[in-house]
Amino acid sequence: MAQRVERRKIVLGITGSIAAYKSAELARLFVSRGYPVKVAMTEAAREFISALTLEAITGNPVSTDFWSESAASGIGHIELADWADAVVVAPASADFIAKYRAGFAENQLLALLLATRAPVILAPAMNVNMYEHQRTQENLRELKERGVQIVDPEEGVLACGWNGRGRMASPWEVFYNVRRGLSEQDYAGKKVLITTGPTREAIDPVRFISNRSSGKMGVALAREAFRRGADVTLIHGQVPVKVPSAVRCLEVTSAEDMYQQVMRETYESELQPDIVIMAAAVADYRPKDVSHSKIKKLDESLSLALVRNKDILKELGARRADNPRPVLVGFAVETGEIDELIEEAREKLQRKNADMIVGNFAADAFDLDTNRVWLVDKHGKQSEVATTFKSRVANKILDRIRKL
Numbered sequence: 102m103a104q105r106v107e108r109r110k111i112v113l114g115i116t117g118s119i120a121a122y123k124s125a126e127l128a129r130l131f132v133s134r135g136y137p138v139k140v141a142m143t144e145a146a147r148e149f150i151s152a153l154t155l156e157a158i159t160g161n162p163v164s165t166d167f168w169s170e171s172a173a174s175g176i177g178h179i180e181l182a183d184w185a186d187a188v189v190v191a192p193a194s195a196d197f198i199a200k201y202r203a204g205f206a207e208n209q210l211l212a213l214l215l216a217t218r219a220p221v222i223l224a225p226a227m228n229v230n231m232y233e234h235q236r237t238q239e240n241l242r243e244l245k246e247r248g249v250q251i252v253d254p255e256e257g258v259l260a261c262g263w264n265g266r267g268r269m270a271s272p273w274e275v276f277y278n279v280r281r282g283l284s285e286q287d288y289a290g291k292k293v294l295i296t297t298g299p300t301r302e303a304i305d306p307v308r309f310i311s312n313r314s315s316g317k318m319g320v321a322l323a324r325e326a327f328r329r330g331a332d333v334t335l336i337h338g339q340v341p342v343k344v345p346s347a348v349r350c351l352e353v354t355s356a357e358d359m360y361q362q363v364m365r366e367t368y369e370s371e372l373q374p375d376i377v378i379m380a381a382a383v384a385d386y387r388p389k390d391v392s393h394s395k396i397k398k399l400d401e402s403l404s405l406a407l408v409r410n411k412d413i414l415k416e417l418g419a420r421r422a423d424n425p426r427p428v429l430v431g432f433a434v435e436t437g438e439i440d441e442l443i444e445e446a447r448e449k450l451q452r453k454n455a456d457m458i459v460g461n462f463a464a465d466a467f468d469l470d471t472n473r474v475w476l477v478d479k480h481g482k483q484s485e486v487a488t489t490f491k492s493r494v495a496n497k498i499l500d501r502i503r504k505l
């Protein structure tokens with residue numbers, strides 16, 4: 102299936118907050134990824150960051166004056182409103198949020214928000230008491246109900262010296278939410294559980310057996326599923342995972358922890374996933390005995406007895422039996438030839454009662470930003486995704502899951 106074409110033209114609105122310095126980084130993030138950006142600033146915003154900085158970053162003139170001649174002759178709010186595929190206001194001040202909710206159009210940014218048909222994303226930034234004020238909360242609630250996407254502020258030390266929620270979300274976080282705003286929401290309402298990363302099987306208090314999985318494939322799946330509207334939970338081993346904060350992350354250590362967490366999320370939590378994608382590199386074996394103290398260097402050789410871990414995908418497949426839900430997708434990693442990989446994927450599909458197996462080679466996948474995979478599904482369909490970024494591979498996998 103062809104890669105979905107993302108609409109990309111961004112109007113970045115900036116209002117009067119100390120967090121306006123982050124808007125420059127946000128603009129850079131968009132521009133560096135090939136998104137055309139035009140900036141509209143309120144008068145107060147210009148007290149915090151210069152239009153010149155944003156003109157230099159975006160390569161486009163910055164709209165500041167509602168009443169200027171250039172505005173009247175075409176660079177005005179209506180043209181910007183029509184041009185935009187998405188309008189993001191970051192930072193959004195308390196004052197601006199209140200006026201936007203009420204439908205004011207006293208400056209260019211407010212007017213263009215009334216005029217646009219594009220999705221609107223707001224990243225509030227303010228003192229914690231201003232943020233928690235009943236009026237601000239009511240304003241945000243109503244805007245949310247009207248379909249405006251709110252990127253919640255973070256907790257931490259604020260510029261005003263207070264500690265609490267009110268700090269504007271990071272530019273990366275805002276960027277991902279805008280990407281979601283721009284994308285077809287074909288996973289809206291779908292609950293997706295993804296596992297990723299390696300497990301660690303303890304030998305003693307300081308040593309463990311693990312593998313080279315970086316978790317990047319599962320992270321890419323989580324980001325892309327979020328972008329396409331899914332409600333995502335990511336159960337991951339001890340690797341760094343950078344995902345939008347709306348993705349629920351649960352960290353685990355051993356294969357047994359992973360098993361327990363997956364079972365809890367699948368059968369006991371409110372989540373009840375529609376789709377489970379097992380991309381984690383779960384250890385097949387663990388040391389039979391775990392030493393409670395550090396094993397000393399005494400003998401010339403040391404043998405470790407290993408025992409089998411539980412097979413999570415197999416257990417999910419067995420419990421589901423003939424039920425179509427949840428959709429089960431597994432990964433198979435091999436080091437041999439393509440024929441062997443496909444054969445292993447087919448065999449795994451049957452043995453585990455899964456809907457699709459994603460086969461890949463360790464050398465193509467581990468710790469890389471790219472991957473090359475083969476998708477083998479229960480209908481007997483088989484296709485290759487040639488080497489490309491893991492985000493693209495993730496989208497191909499999600500496309501295929503939609504067709505299962």
Ligand SMILES: Cc1cc2nc3c(=O)[nH]c(=O)nc-3n(C[C@H](O)[C@H](O)[C@H](O)COP(=O)(O)O)c2cc1C
Nearest residue numbers: 116117118119143145146194195196197226227228
């Ligand atoms: C130093 C300073 C920092 C400010 N920081 C914020 C802020 O972070 N969030 C906010 O909502 N208002 C903040 N304000 C108040 C807004 O700038 C003020 O309400 C202004 O009218 C907002 O105008 P605008 O919404 O048109 O941009 C700050 C004011 C000053 C003087």
